[in-house]
Amino acid sequence: MVKKVTPKNNSAKSGLIKTEEDKINKRGRRSTREIVTVTGMRDILPQDQRYWHAVKKVAEKIAADYGYGLIDTPVLEPVDLFVRGVGKQTEVVEKEMFAFKDQAGDELALRPEATASVVRAYVQHGMLNQSQPVKFFYQGPMFRHEKPQSGRHRQFFQFGFEAIGEANPALDAQLILMGWNSLNELGIESVIQVNSIGCPNCRDNYRKELVKYYRSKSKLLCENCRKRLTTNPLRILDCKEEECQKLKDESPQVLDYLDDDCKKHFMKVIEYLDELDLPYVLNPFIVRGLDYYTKTIFEYWSTDDQEGKNALGGGGRYDGLVKLLGGREETPACGLAMGLDRIVAKMREIDLEIKDEFQPDVFIAQIGEAAKKKVMVLYEKLRQCEDFRVAQAFYKDSLKNQLDLANKLKVKLTLILGQKEFGDGTILIRDMEGGIQEEINFSRAEQEIRKRLLKYKENGANVPPETNKLKIDNN
């Protein structure tokens, strides 16, 4: 801690009690001199990484399975990309974007989502000349300046899949499946909410009908929704107010206003979902907040989340976006994004056991300089063995400390090399559970480890008791 290093009255003596820096760094419950994370942003600590790692691994696997190639796009993009792509009127762009001018006066923004960037890359690199669709997988931090609360942070992580250059509804269905599979393979039960908002034409017709309907009932609407009537009528369907909810039931439904093409497309998607036996619900009331969506839209709600308050992911088709961002041709596309933070939160909530992949099996302890040197070399050899993992603490001298550590690491075996063994050309191998140790020939260490670990597996003793019992904390 900073405090320990700093003499107690340092700041007082030097008259620096209230520097500008102190004011800036003053955050939350921490001491004035301590610098902490920016509001809404957080550290993901080593002990929590296994959840994130597990999610990323599944995402990578799904991407590979379905042939989606990883793309990394910059975190910083021109503001214009999102203003044009996501939509100027959207909440995300209008009030939630981290936007600023850099030293050169360029207007930049931390990306609030990735689809626009991926489409930008597609256009910028002339990928319409590759075989279509071009399939992308991405993963990384997004930024939105919202008021933080559970499941909502100013820096949050998403992974997603985008397929650009294909209009076939089979693509929509497959993407929906991919998102669902991601959750499923992590052990999270979810229900897919599907809807179609049609192409811009259908939507215009629908919007008119909707306004007509609600205008006649405007007295019953909440104040917000009355405003929405002119600004964004589709959002009324999203309102949680009881009265508005009631009106919703008899409101005109988008699906009735789809033109033949859009209707056919949607029916096909549904047909495929049925065939794949996916748990979906036709939800005419999901309205996504980004302007680029057309036709199919969908969200993933955890089974216990009836209102979709914390959707785990969502996506849809965006047939107009490529053109909008400067693409020469009308290019259909479809994609989805999943929220890592919410998925991880859900995993912790339902107490999913995630085993630590980096759990060591063996610890190497040493006593004395000569032994330390010898065992350092041995370790370099053993750490390259693929079938077990070795830990050590050569920076510690006392055997007690080292065994203590071995115990905390929950290794099954510990190798111990001291003066005596060094002289004899042997090494001790200690079974941590039983506390029994045996002297073996130094050169046989590796095969002896293998032999014993195998025995552990056979005995079913490889289920470590109480390993990694999860604690839920909300940092």
Add this chain to the structure above:
RNA sequence: GUGGCUAUGGUGUAGUGGUAACACAGCAGUUUGUGGCACUGUUAUCGAGGGUUCAAUUCCCUCUAGCCACCCCA
């Protein structure tokens, strides 16, 4: 952006108008060649700033952050 609740060691909590107690974790030691047990020591200017008071961690105000709701979304 609006509203509500909250803020005590690393973590989880107790407590009082006279500068703080407990549990766990950490480190050191009892044991300089042996972990899991036990014991000992050690770890907090009680979120920040200001006010009331002889005295504030305790009362009041402001700020900040966290949580929750609205809004919105992943």
